Amino acid sequence: MSGIFASMIDGLLIGAVYGLAAMGLSLIWGVMDVINLTHGATIALGMFGMYILFSAFPVNAYLLLIPIIAAGLLLGLLIYWISVHWVIDRPQLASLLSTFAVNMMIIGIGTAIWSTSPYNVNFTLPGITVGAYTFTGNHMAAASAAVIIALALELFLYRTRMGKAIRAVADNREAAELMGVSSTMVLALAFAIGISLAASSGALVSTLFPFTILSGASYQMKSFVVTVLAGLGRPFGALVAGVLLGLLEGAVTPFIAVSWIPLIEFGLFVVVLVLFPRGIFGRATA
Amino acid sequence: MDPVLQIENLESGYGEVQVLWGISLKVHPGKLTTIIGANGAGKSTTLRTIMGSLAPWKGRVLMNGEDVTRLSTHAKANRGLVLVPEGRQLFPDMSVEENLEMGAYSRRARKGEKENLEKVYATFPRLKERRKQRSSTLSGGEQQMLAMGRGLMQEPVVLMIDELSLGLAPVLAQQLFLSLKDLRKQGLTIVLVEQNVHLSLALSDYTYVLAEGRVEIEGDSHDVANMDEVRRAYLGM
DSSP states (O other), rough: HHHHHHHHHHHHHHHHHHHHHHHHHHHHHHHHOOOOHHHHHHHHHHHHHHHHHHHHSSSOGGGGHHHHHHHHHHHHHHHIIIIGGGGGGSSSHHHHHHHHHHHHHHHHHHHHHHHHBOOOOOOOOOOOEETEEOHHHHHHHHHHHHHHHHHHHHHHHHHHHHHHHHHHHHHOHHHHTTTOHHHHHHHHHHHHHHHHHHHHHHHHHHSSBBBTTTTTTHHHHHHHHHHHHHSSSSSSHHHHHHHHHHHHHHHEEEEEGGHHHHHHHHHHHHHHHHHHOTTTTTTOOO | OOOOEEEEEEEEETTTEEEEEEEEEEEEETTEEEEESSTTTSSSHHHHHTSSSOSSEEEEETTTEEEEEESSSSHHTTTTTEETTOOOOOOSSSHHHHHHHHOOOSSHTTHHHHHHHHHHHHHHHHHHHHTTTTGGGGHHHHHHHHHHHHHHOOSSSSSEEESSSHHHHHHHHHHHHHHHHHHTTOOOOEEEEOOOOOHHHHHEEEEEEETTTEEEEEEEHHHHHHHHHHHHTSSOO
């Protein structure tokens, strides 16, 4: 019995990181109606970003999140100007293809540099032992970091002028222009934040598991599941949905082979799409 | 006095379809100018082209003598060219107060934000009562008040209003017209596109009558209201 309990605690903590990754996908989706297929590749870049930084500066790995967040913003602006800006008002297929193209470029370059063999970030925080179970320090730190970033995003979107401008553009781009909001600038910023969230979630994952340049794909898939669960709403919704997905994984892993997990997750994906087409915490649209 | 907003031979349309065939207007400071005309005459298209929401094909838009034709919509808004658009175009997922805050987004409107918010709440007390509510939960009349309030938060140099009374109960329309009259008294420059010809002729200083994308008649509103062709075509007399 303590096995499933331990596994669910791990799942809950990892779920917060899934939620963080999904926030990046759903922010971009919600604000500009672009399904960003560079998401997985960006998560992988976050993993390798952490690997490179930690190799150069072997300090507390979680401090290295700060430069990764900054680098993620710059990378996001770059990807926006390369692959999104030109197709923003075109049918969704155009941005799907252009972001997929950038995804392939990142994976290609990454494979050339790092091959597809596994890497890991050799950093361990001490855990806390309660009775028979030890909470691993890295899991707790990664989950805390994810929650802090989610709260910061929530505050930014709901309390600051620029954050409100992002929500206004998401709601009604033409009306936002009439208020004096440069929608191009806001779209670029929202995309940059989305990419930065993806990169930081990748960086957090890299402190938990070994990874390859291809590892982003499965987190991209999980982000889709979480986004569909949460709907395109507040960051907090994605966090809760991510935790739910993590708990579900934790609850089933002691009983079945890991290879069954995608099947269960996508089964859930289909069920939610059919029963709650706007997500469980979906926003209303006028 | 020089016009604050001047439109010269404006042409535009949607896709291949030309709607405006050379519209010229002058808007003088402190005056209420109204644009009337049948459905499809190009009234809303004129306002949208002035703002740049719709790209002008030909012609010029001058603000205080300066050519702003090719400026982006947000740059024009930042100069105080304000449009309260047809169909309100609120931010549905944002609260009433956040919608008003968005009105004060530009640097020039930011300074007076607090004061303007008080003014808007004084003019439309209903908005204050509902300030925490999502704007999509408001009634039609309240949404129109919010759209007006949001426009006023922008500290307009010229306030352009597209269809103030469309879809509103007569009492509410009356109320909004009265608030417009107050604003006009306070010296605000207003351009009103309206399907209620009676009220807008009675309220305004100068009137343009559009037909098929051209200015058919223009003049002091009092004179226009007494023209036979206007009385027959638009006032049903």
